[in-house]
Amino acid sequence: xxxxxxxxxxxxxxxxxxxxxxxxxxxxxxxxxxxxxxxxxxxxxxxxxxxxxxxxxxxxxxxxxxxxxxxxxxxxxxxxxxxxxxxxxxxxxxxxxxxxxxxxxxxxxxxxxxxxxxxxxxxxxxxxxxxxxxxxxxxxxxxxxxxxxxxxxxxxxxxxxxxxxxxxxxxxxxxxxxxxxxxxxxxxxxxxxxxxxxxxxxxxxxxxxxxxxxxxxxxxxxxxxxxxxxxxxxxxxxxxxxxxxxxxxxxxxxxxxxxxxxxxxxxxxxxxxxxxxxxxxxxxxxxxxxxxxxxxxxxxxxxxxxxxxxxxxxxxxxxxxxxxxxxxxxxxxxxxxxxxxxxxxxxxxxxxxxxxxxxxxxxxxxxxxxxxxxxxxxxxxxxxxxxxxxxxxxxxxxxxxxxxxxxxxxxxxxxxxxxxxxxxxxxxxxxxxxxxxxx
Amino acid sequence: xxxxxxxxxxxxxxxxxxxxxxxxxxxxxxxxxxxxxxxxxxxxxxxxxxxxxxxxxxxxxxxxxxxxxxxxxxxxxxxxxxxxxxxxxxxxxxxxxxxxxxxxxxxxxxxxxxxxxxxxxxxxxxxxxxxxxxxxxxxxxxxxxxxxxxxxxxxxxxxxxxxxxxxxxxxxxxxxxxxxxxxxxxxxxxxxxxxxxxxxxxxxxxxxxxxxxxxxxxxxxxxxxxxxxxxxxxxxxxxxxxxxxxxxxxxxxxxxxxxxxxxxxxxxxxxxxxxxxxxxxxxxxxxxxxxxxxxxx
Numbered sequence: 001x002x003x004x005x006x007x008x009x010x011x012x013x014x015x016x017x018x019x020x021x022x023x024x025x026x027x028x029x030x031x032x033x034x035x036x037x038x039x040x041x042x043x044x045x046x047x048x049x050x051x052x053x054x055x056x057x058x059x060x061x062x063x064x065x066x067x068x069x070x071x072x073x074x075x076x077x078x079x080x081x082x083x084x085x086x087x088x089x090x091x092x093x094x095x096x097x098x099x100x101x102x103x104x105x106x107x108x109x110x111x112x113x114x115x116x117x118x119x120x121x122x123x124x125x126x127x128x129x130x131x132x133x134x135x136x137x138x139x140x141x142x143x144x145x146x147x148x149x150x151x152x153x154x155x156x157x158x159x160x161x162x163x164x165x166x167x168x169x170x171x172x173x174x175x176x177x178x179x180x181x182x183x184x185x186x187x188x189x190x191x192x193x194x195x196x197x198x199x200x201x202x203x204x205x206x207x208x209x210x211x212x213x214x215x216x217x218x219x220x221x222x223x224x225x226x227x228x229x230x231x232x233x234x235x236x237x238x239x240x241x242x243x244x245x246x247x248x249x250x251x252x253x254x255x256x257x258x259x260x261x262x263x264x265x266x267x268x269x270x271x272x273x274x275x276x277x278x279x280x281x282x283x284x285x286x287x288x289x290x291x292x293x294x295x296x297x298x299x300x301x302x303x304x305x306x307x308x309x310x311x312x313x314x315x316x317x318x319x320x321x322x323x324x325x326x327x328x329x330x331x332x333x334x335x336x337x338x339x340x341x342x343x344x345x346x347x348x349x350x351x352x353x354x355x356x357x358x359x360x361x362x363x364x365x366x367x368x369x370x371x372x373x374x375x376x377x378x379x380x381x382x383x384x385x386x387x388x389x390x391x392x393x394x395x396x397x398x399x400x401x402x403x404x405x406x407x408x409x410x411x412x413x414x415x416x417x418x419x420x421x422x423x424x425x426x427x428x429x430x431x432x433x434x435x436x437x438x439x
Numbered sequence: 440x441x442x443x444x445x446x447x448x449x450x451x452x453x454x455x456x457x458x459x460x461x462x463x464x465x466x467x468x469x470x471x472x473x474x475x476x477x478x479x480x481x482x483x484x485x486x487x488x489x490x491x492x493x494x495x496x497x498x499x500x501x502x503x504x505x506x507x508x509x510x511x512x513x514x515x516x517x518x519x520x521x522x523x524x525x526x527x528x529x530x531x532x533x534x535x536x537x538x539x540x541x542x543x544x545x546x547x548x549x550x551x552x553x554x555x556x557x558x559x560x561x562x563x564x565x566x567x568x569x570x571x572x573x574x575x576x577x578x579x580x581x582x583x584x585x586x587x588x589x590x591x592x593x594x595x596x597x598x599x600x601x602x603x604x605x606x607x608x609x610x611x612x613x614x615x616x617x618x619x620x621x622x623x624x625x626x627x628x629x630x631x632x633x634x635x636x637x638x639x640x641x642x643x644x645x646x647x648x649x650x651x652x653x654x655x656x657x658x659x660x661x662x663x664x665x666x667x668x669x670x671x672x673x674x675x676x677x678x679x680x681x682x683x684x685x686x687x688x689x690x691x692x693x694x695x696x697x698x699x700x701x702x703x704x705x706x707x708x709x710x711x712x713x714x715x716x717x718x719x720x721x722x723x724x725x726x727x728x729x730x731x732x733x734x735x736x
Contacts, residue, residue: 134695189731
């Protein structure tokens, strides 16, 4: 926290203490639950009738589910950026953002795993992946890395939460019985002793070190699911770096949106200040430029050579059926946010929020464009197949499940904010004391 | 009223045009063709092959499902070779000479094969035949001063005796996977007055089987008098090939029980280090818990 006004620990605790939902919060939560319920209904239909309810066929066998999966994996990468990289680099201004980043990471990775099971069609066979999986397959690497990343993110969320649990346990009258039970279970043993802090800090540092390579792996391996397949649009040595840079961008965009929403909803202007937006804005510009650079690489090099299958694929993206979506993703997901955020006025909360929303939406469509057009352009021409095999547009069940999963991830974040402080209380107090002492 | 008149004119014009349109649609002529070929080789019983095709414009389209009866010399039930062989997807059906007609076959130097089609309105009752003189190819090889020579003799049966035939075009090749490969520079060779041709084998070090064997093939194709004749001989003139199969070895594309060792070591090494660290961190959480309880007590 880098604000000039010094706040008392009591004031900080009161400001950051989890609060009951207001009217808007209730409407928001109810809306998410309804979207999730519709998604669940669609999934039950899919379970009963099979994957035939989707519009995926022989050619497009990876549709909106896998696009959504890649999106979730991408956005989850932000946990490692904000928490681990900034912590190891001794960047203190990011303290109020660490928990936001971590809960985005955890909720996204939960639904990344779930959406893969949805795509499998036969969820009861999920265990077969572990029992009969081939270690040579990037799919197994992805399963291993996602499980590991989920576990690390959970630990990274929990360990810094322990001092806050002590604060939450101090006044049981403030909490509901369920929350008291939850807080006691999670942190009744935390007494804040020197030894406990020593062990906890060492564990957090270890996690921060270990999460960075795992985070890079999770998205690199996801990119390899595509890049190890010889297909136009995927056959690239650039894919790992391209995916990681895109993931950092969408993750940072997601954090900006969350920062703005939490700041407005819980009146956290003293904690998530304009300075945070200013600094995040600069980071996002850098990440957007980086991702744009990889996009230029990804499209310019094959476009220069124009090998026939690549040419057909690129034509579909640049000027064909996918062109509106492609240019939308490039302009809205990268170029316009860069233009907004490159100016100082653009790095104010509201323009930042708009840019963040644009980045996240653009990123979602970008993942769709990575997955689907390639599958519609196989090397061998499509002969003697039903017309439905030659096109792909998700069925209502697919949309409902995909939107339900997005709503589910938002619901996890919403409930988390209701239960736990979204800005670390103890760390904020400690940092303020340290700042005061240094003055 | 004027509009009605115009419409009437249009209707009359279209009515007059209809036969012309119909004619133009039917103008693509479809002609059924039935073609019969005779095949003989040392390895097989003589057989005939029928091709049922529809000539559409300039193209020939194979016709599947035509029932064909085959006869030897005359279309009578006693000379029936096979009853109703059905043409396949490429419009072809074959019939070998049955043992019941051996005596008839041996009795003469010349024979006629007859094919009679049914089961399709275009082909119903259609008949075709092919007349052949019994002939055979003899393939021999010789090696002298490092030069490998192939000699092929064509003889025909004349009054019970095999006599050489002059002026027959034939091909000599090496059997490969899908077709034959020429043994030298010539596409075809023509027999001399002794019914023989000699050709030099110029394909040194050609991959053969595991012992270096190659199969030489001499053939006469679509000869008006003799049909299709073939002779084969296996010679050790190739390079021995023992392809190395990696199918059962550990590789990235093998089954799960044949994962490469390096991958197993790397993957389990990384998983071990990462999960080992995570387990250590969980132990640390229990340590924190224990410390907390000690303070409470």
